[in-house]
Amino acid sequence: MVSGLTISERQRSMAVLIVLAVIGLVMAAAGANRADPMQAHGFLVLLFSLGVLCFVLNGYFEPEPSATRLTSYYDDPSKAGIVIAMLWAVFGMFIGDWVAWLLAFPDMTFDAAWSSFGRLRPAHTTGVIFGFGGNALIATSFHVMQRTSRARLPDQFSPWFVLIGYNLFCLLAVSGYFLGITQSKEYAEPEWYADIWLVIVWVTYLVLYLRTLARRKEPHIYVANWYYLAFILVVAILHVVNNLAVPASFAGAKSYSLFSGVQDAMTQWWYGHNAVAFFLTAGFLGMMYYYLPKRAGRPIYSYRMSIIGFWGITFFYMWAGSHHLHYTALPQWVQTLGMTFSVMLLVPSWIAAANALLTLNGAWDKVRDDATLRFMMMAAIFYGLSTFEGSFMAIRSVNALSHYTDWTIGHVHAGAMGWVALITFGSIYAVVPWLWKRERMYSPVLVEAHFWLALAGTLIYVFAMWNSGIIQGLMWRTYNDSGTLTYSFLDSMVAMHPYYVARAIGGLLFLIGAIVGCYNIWMTIRRPSGASALTDDALLPANLQPAE
Amino acid sequence: MDIAHHTLVAFAKSFGLFYLLAMAAVALLYACWPGNRSRFDKAARDIIEDEDKPWR
Numbered sequence: 001m002v003s004g005l006t007i008s009e010r011q012r013s014m015a016v017l018i019v020l021a022v023i024g025l026v027m028a029a030a031g032a033n034r035a036d037p038m039q040a041h042g043f044l045v046l047l048f049s050l051g052v053l054c055f056v057l058n059g060y061f062e063p064e065p066s067a068t069r070l071t072s073y074y075d076d077p078s079k080a081g082i083v084i085a086m087l088w089a090v091f092g093m094f095i096g097d098w099v100a101w102l103l104a105f106p107d108m109t110f111d112a113a114w115s116s117f118g119r120l121r122p123a124h125t126t127g128v129i130f131g132f133g134g135n136a137l138i139a140t141s142f143h144v145m146q147r148t149s150r151a152r153l154p155d156q157f158s159p160w161f162v163l164i165g166y167n168l169f170c171l172l173a174v175s176g177y178f179l180g181i182t183q184s185k186e187y188a189e190p191e192w193y194a195d196i197w198l199v200i201v202w203v204t205y206l207v208l209y210l211r212t213l214a215r216r217k218e219p220h221i222y223v224a225n226w227y228y229l230a231f232i233l234v235v236a237i238l239h240v241v242n243n244l245a246v247p248a249s250f251a252g253a254k255s256y257s258l259f260s261g262v263q264d265a266m267t268q269w270w271y272g273h274n275a276v277a278f279f280l281t282a283g284f285l286g287m288m289y290y291y292l293p294k295r296a297g298r299p300i301y302s303y304r305m306s307i308i309g310f311w312g313i314t315f316f317y318m319w320a321g322s323h324h325l326h327y328t329a330l331p332q333w334v335q336t337l338g339m340t341f342s343v344m345l346l347v348p349s350w351i352a353a354a355n356a357l358l359t360l361n362g363a364w365d366k367v368r369d370d371a372t373l374r375f376m377m378m379a380a381i382f383y384g385l386s387t388f389e390g391s392f393m394a395i396r397s398v399n400a401l402s403h404y405t406d407w408t409i410g411h412v413h414a415g416a417m418g419w420v421a422l423i424t425f426g427s428i429y430a431v432v433p434w435l436w437k438r439e440r441m442y443s444p445v446l447v448e449a450h451f452w453l454a455l456a457g458t459l460i461y462v463f464a465m466w467n468s469g470i471i472q473g474l475m476w477r478t479y480n481d482s483g484t485l486t487y488s489f490l491d492s493m494v495a496m497h498p499y500y501v502a503r504a505i506g507g508l509l510f511l512i513g514a515i516v517g518c519y520n521i522w523m524t525i526r527r528p529s530g531a532s533a534l535t536d537d538a539l540l541p542a543n544l545q546p547a548e
Numbered sequence: 549m550d551i552a553h554h555t556l557v558a559f560a561k562s563f564g565l566f567y568l569l570a571m572a573a574v575a576l577l578y579a580c581w582p583g584n585r586s587r588f589d590k591a592a593r594d595i596i597e598d599e600d601k602p603w604r
Contacts, residue, residue: 073602148595152602217603220591290595299592304579307588311575315568333557 001076002059004069009157013056016161021049027193030251037179038253041172041193048168073146075435077159081139082428082435083525084167085132086518089421092127093511099124100504104497114178122177122189128416129187129279131170136424137283138163138205141228143431144290145209148225149216158208165201169194181253185268187275188242192255195243202239206232223306227286230314234278242271262329269324277317280415284423285313285352291427292356292376296366301358305351312348316341323394326403335396342394346387353384371444371451375426378455382418386411401473406496410465417458417510425454425517432524442523446516453513460506468499 002010028042099120102108109115142159146152153159172194176182182189190198209232213221244258259267293300300306322330322338357380360367367377389411393402402408429447433440441447475495478486578584 071601146602147598150598150603218591218594220587222591222595293592294595297596299596303588303592307579308575311571315571331553
């Protein structure tokens with residue numbers, strides 16, 4: 001990997017890493033001075049930079065890459081990003097399943113502070129959303145932007161800076177939760193210094209994307225890039241605004257939000273819901289609009305619909321966040337505004353889901369035979385289902401039943417497992433053989449197994465949470481003849497137990513699927529391309545395994 | 549500089565409505581403009597059959 005960099009790029013990497021190591025040292029010293037948990041993060045930054053520095057030094061004296069490299073795409077960062085994404089998937093889903101078992105069996109914290117629910121839960125969400133989802137988005141965006149622009153990345157340093165810098169952010173985030181460092185904003189838990197670092201990384205990412213697009217061959221920019229760009233640009237805006245905060249001390253981790261009271265809540269949920277929109281939807285729609293037509297070998301059903309859907313999603317989502325704050329101190333008209341836009345969002349969401357499914361219409365035999373394509377098809381179905389559910393749950397009177405119950409958790413996971421993870425696995429299974437120049441994945445049977453594990457896991461999870469959520473909501477609003485509540489909160493907890501066990505089993509299936517995927521990807525990478533691959537083909541059925 | 553609540557509401561309910569309608573109209577016109585059709589069709593087709601090499 002280092003051998004692919006020019007000497008000046010290797011020097012630039014070393015300079016950046018040395019500066020970062022010094023910053024880590026300063027953070028560690030400042031934190032140690034006040035016995036602040038920032039000390040641990042200082043050492044983490046220091047060790048991380050020194051570790052990467054050793055890696056660069058190790059390859060520093062290798063010969064420079066030849067000029068012929070410029071005649072092909074630069075895919076090393078995409079390859080690394082996919083492997084890292086899969087590692088985060090296993091970590092994040094493992095923690096998630098642990099949390100699921102913990103809710104059914106509360107003793108599973110094993111009496112440690114770091115393993116309490118409040119610390120494991122953000123480690124799960126950050127691990128899967130930012131670790132798995134974010135790395136997959138970065139890796140695939142590098143691949144897609146080069147192909148659709150027919151242009152090689154403008155340099156070789158920036159993509160590595162983005163990928164490695166982003167993972168440093170993820171490590172700071174997750175390790176911080178275990179240490180008890182959090183600013184208590186959902187999906188924006190990392191403290192001020194990690195937030196500033198992410199801004200630097202993210203601006204580099206945006207500039208890199210724009211520089212690649214500027215080198216494109218066609219005047220028209222393919223629609224997948226619009227979605228990826230919306231993801232990068234809007235996440236930058238959301239991240240900066242929601243994390244505006246004043247550190248209590250520059251030598252400490254603690255900071256105070258610039259906003260207070262209901263303004264803080266509104267800013268947080270403007271961020272929170274748009275993180276769903278632009279991190280978990282726009283970026284993955286970018287993935288879908290490239291890998292699905294490519295894998296199916298058919299152009300997207302309606303390019304016009306993809307454009308209308310794009311502007312619908314960008315216009316409408318911005319206003320939907322306040323549906324998280326129904327029946328709160330937020331003014332009623334702001335709640336209604338959020339509700340109305342959430343209902344209108346169904347139109348662009350279903351445009352995208354329908355566009356994906358209509359693209360496959362006429363190629364169902366491929367969907368039947370090819371589990372990779374089936375991952376993408378199922379993702380589109382879950383996208384349609386969960387966006388319908390989301391619009392429905394945003395209606396104030398429905399929200400009165402659903403809010404604060406497991407129904408919300410079920411909805412989120414229909415989106416995160418059914419849509420985000422399935423489209424990602426499908427795209428990864430499509431792109432891995434292309435990137436590593438293999439004829440196909442190591443084992444189509446294992447892709448098939450992963451598909452069914454993931455689907456079964458998602459269905460079990462979502463049905464368990466629908467049941468438990470609605471029961472919870474109903475128990476909390478059932479009154480007896482004397483006008484008091486029929487059930488205590490504890491009664492509803494006891495009623496939840498079987499569903500929590502079922503949810504944990506569903507999560508376990510999903511996790512096992514991800515581990516199977518890791519093994520399959522690893523074996524695909526390790527298997528030599530060419531001759532030996534062909535002898536294997538003679539032993540295995542030539543075609544992909546059918547569904548049964 | 550103090551913005552009263554009702555000022556903000558009035559602004560959102562008047563200007564907000566019209567600028568969203570205008571943006572929707574622009575997006576729809578762009579997507580459905582007959583002259584753009586060939587460009588869109590070409591864009592959709594081009595990703596399917598690409599030579600796996602950058603042009604520069």
